[in-house]
Amino acid sequence: MNLSIASGKGGTGKTTVSINLAAVAQQFFSNITLLDCDVEAPDCQLFLDQEISLKSSDVVVKTPKILIENCSNCGKCVKNCHYNALAKVNDSIIIFEELCHSCGMCSMVCRDTAITKENRKIGKIHNTKIADKGFNFANGDLNVGEVLTTKVIAQLKEDFCDSNINSLNIIDCPPGTSCPAVESFLDTDKVILVTEPTPFGLNDLKLAINLTAELKLPVAIVINKSDGIDTIIEEYAKEISVPIIGRIPFKKDYAKAYSAGKILVEEFSEVKGIFCDIIQKIPKINTVANISNKKIKKQFFHHAFTSANSENFQEITILSGKGGTGKTTVTASFAALAKNSVIADTDVDAANMHLMNNAKLIEQKDFFSGLSCQIDQDKCLQCGKCIQFCQFDAIENNNNNQFKINNLKCDGCGVCEYICKSNAIITRENLTGTTKLSATDYGPLIHANLNTAEDNTGKLVTEVRKQATQLAKFLQQKYLIVDGPPGIGCPVIASLTNSNCVVLVTEPTVSGIHDLERIIKLCKHFELLTYIIINKADINIEKAIELKKLAKIYSIEVIAEIPFDRNISKLLTQGKTPMHDKNNPIAKVLTKAWKTIIK
Amino acid sequence: MKIVITAKDSYLNNYVDTRFGRANGFLLFDSETKKITFFDNEQNLNATQGAGIQTAQNIINIGADVVLTGHCGPKAFRVLSAAKVKVFTNLSSTTCAKALDDYLNNRLKEAECADVEGHWV
Known part of the structure; x- marks a missing residue:
């Protein structure tokens, strides 16, 4: 089972919950893996003494390579790249590989067949056995200057999420609700959102809840720094029918232990009880948050x-x-x-x-800002070319035999618009x-x-x-x-x-x-x-x-x-x-x- | 010869914009016509990524020979130097007018490499 631990923003105790759950889970699951998906700022390892490194492997993506002998220096690839990863200078094309999103547009628009693809390493993933605590730990490193965070997260999950029914994969998600968070949520079975009983906690919780609702994921809430009553979160949880499955009290001792890089369940028996309780409630997380789609009233600034x-x-x-x-x-x-x-x-x-x-x-x-694509159903002939060429699996053929673009996955590369012979794809600025x-x-x-x-x-x-x-x-x-x-x-x-x-x-x-x-x-x-x-x-x-x-x-x-x-x-x-x-x-x-x- | 200065607005007496890729705009001085033109850089100011590269590309496209700026990162520098554009950095607390004057009177030293790291860390 894949269990994602997330929060609308950082600093709410997401990592604390992930590590403590992993530390108590062995009583209930046969094989436990903790995956630190916050690959831009991984910090789970600060709390773990890593002993035996089992495996380290590279994360590889396809990047274009120019065959100079074929290139006529027309500059079409530069004009069509949505990521500013190419430049045309005098009589040559310069490629900035670290900005490339591997969409394939450049090789598609090249009339001289001067662009081929080659493999390039953008980061590493590591797997460590935390012997004394009885779980596996895997994390990823994005090389400095690289932008494809989602690729590292995808690889991490593909390699280390054990699909066995008695296995528990705990995914410590990156903060926020943008692409890396969405990537961490894909193929997850259940989500635990960590929050605090303050207006800030509630605000961030709402953002994260909206994302889980959009992805139709079953969700539950754990309250950190609980005051025992937590009215503000209670009321919201009730409104959207999401269960609260655990509360970690607000104590200076806990903050102290955390600051020294200690694991709470090993220091405090009452915390161990709380986490064992949470683990036992996980199978019961079955409901998707009930969000009514309230339309925001639009007003405009008068400058x-x-x-x-x-x-x-x-x-x-x-x-x-x-x-x-x-x-x-x-x-x-x-x-x-x-x-x-x-x-x-x-x-x-x-x-x-x-x-x-x-x-x-x-x-x-x-x-x-940015671009989003839509398919004009009247023009679409369902030829399937867009599905074939989209590198982000963002185009779906739904049951009514209609092609739809999943905006959560769409990267805005523009390949579909280019490849579509019937001009059925409309790109326009995104309301972000x-x-x-x-x-x-x-x-x-x-x-x-x-x-x-x-x-x-x-x-x-x-x-x-x-x-x-x-x-x-x-x-x-x-x-x-x-x-x-x-x-x-x-x-x-x-x-x-x-x-x-x-x-x-x-x-x-x-x-x-x-x-x-x-x-x-x-x-x-x-x-x-x-x-x-x-x-x-x-x-x-x-x-x-x-x-x-x-x-x-x-x-x-x-x-x-x-x-x-x-x-x-x-x-x-x-x-x-x-x-x-x-x-x-x-x-x-x-x-x-x-x-x-x-x- | 065409000289480009990264600028906050169209006033020659305002300070040099120290950022290259995400500068508000640039002033182009043509030493033959003595004319000064302001170019808006809004599109790159707001680019998701690769702002330096695109700004450098635009500067090359308008045929500049020299760039006067605050800081220039490695990617933009690579594009500019490939096009044989001379880059002068470190003009952080000078007005565009002074920077131009200093350049025309040979008081500036050409940058040999990017003076800062890329920002995508």
Whole structure:
């Protein structure tokens, strides 16, 4: 059985649930495999002592090769490549293999038969037996600079998912709801979504639930950092008829053990009980989430504020290497302190700033990007050519003998449109999301939603920043505060452009340190003024010292150390920031930090 | 000779856009006609991937001989150098006008290779 563990965004405890389930599963299943499908930022291995490496193999894709003697240098391949992977310079064609999606378009359009295909390695997959814990572990590595994340995930699953009925394959999915997450969900039998009982947790859960509903997968919920009642999640779960099959209590001891890279079921017997219970409930996960297709009312922005007035504002971007470190809390607190700012939430995969500060939606606008294809049934002759040439298996012949394009699988390469003799394929710009303007207690907020399974977040981030900048100029606000997306990929770079200063929010855990260094390097690369805030600084003193050492190496000032405080999550549950209570020690720490930033 | 400067907008007195592939646009200076033209780079600013390559391709297509920019990654550099376009990097806190002036008076040093890593990490 394939069991996917997922969440709408990172930092909710997905990896924790996956590893702990694997560690207790041997009592119930004969063969257990844990697959870390987060191939861009694999971190399961940080919690496992890998002993015996059984097998390592390459992930291979087909890439074009130009036969110079045949090439007439017409440039057709360059014009037709949707991925910008080819360039025509003087009398030759240059191929950038790492950008190639192996769609086959170039060889198809080449009239000189000058393009052949050859194998190219894009990553590796590893398989390890975790002897002391009794399960197999497999993970993938995408080579630096490669983009075909989904190929590595597909290979990982093909090689290591054991189809035996008594086997359990636990798939630790990548965060978000875009292509890599969809790939991890394919051929899965059941899904467990990990969430937290906060408005943020709920927001991200809804995104993930929508994806499971679209793919018609049976789903259940596990609540991390449970307060025992979890009203907010309970109500939603009831509404969509999805069972809650486990709750992991919110305890400082657990956070401490996690920060040291320990496995909870080995440290705490009560946690072991919780996970054994979850495992036994897995066979009962049979229902698909019941989502009524509510149509979103469309409103449009009136670009009243395009006349630029002042250029004089300071742009501050808040980032963290991974999700769940308290980035949004810090951003909301700074907005409260700034008083005259525009807030931009550029975490478009899982926007949640609007859940704080009493946000009220004022306007929204559709966002188009990328291409999607549709088949005109009146023109389609069902010749089957498109099915034959689509490298992504995105075209299906459904029961009514109608050809349909599955947009979840479609990569937008355009091969079908090219190959179709009856012009039945219509390509058009995709409706990929919505940008929104809301009013909050602390100033206007620009945020956005990316539709389920859509990519190109970088572009939407750029759009959010553009609108926020225009608004800040128009209103002559002093600050533009940007809540950045997690990670270090393209959306993060898009959120950094034009920033005056960057604040990195981190926590003293093994993964926190690992991710901080990567993001510091990125900030240094862009020569940005950078500060660090350590959240939950007191849960692991040793790791906190390590973080400070790291900051020193890169000469970055640590401007705040926020203590662990359970009351914060209570405030967050009510959509409030720590600033609501001026005497709160966290409010004091953050006020001081803010003064350092604006001085 | 045609000189291209990556720019934030059409004003010669504004700062050089330090990004190459995802620059807002570029200013083209033709040393024969002394004319300056602004090219929008919206399409590549929003590209999912390969923005540097496409921007380099466009710059080659308009027949540029020289590029003045902030940073240039390995892929864009490969395309530009294959077309024998001279690249000058590190112009991060200068105006386009100053960059152009510095180039015309031989005060800049030609880049021998890409000065930054690719961003797709």
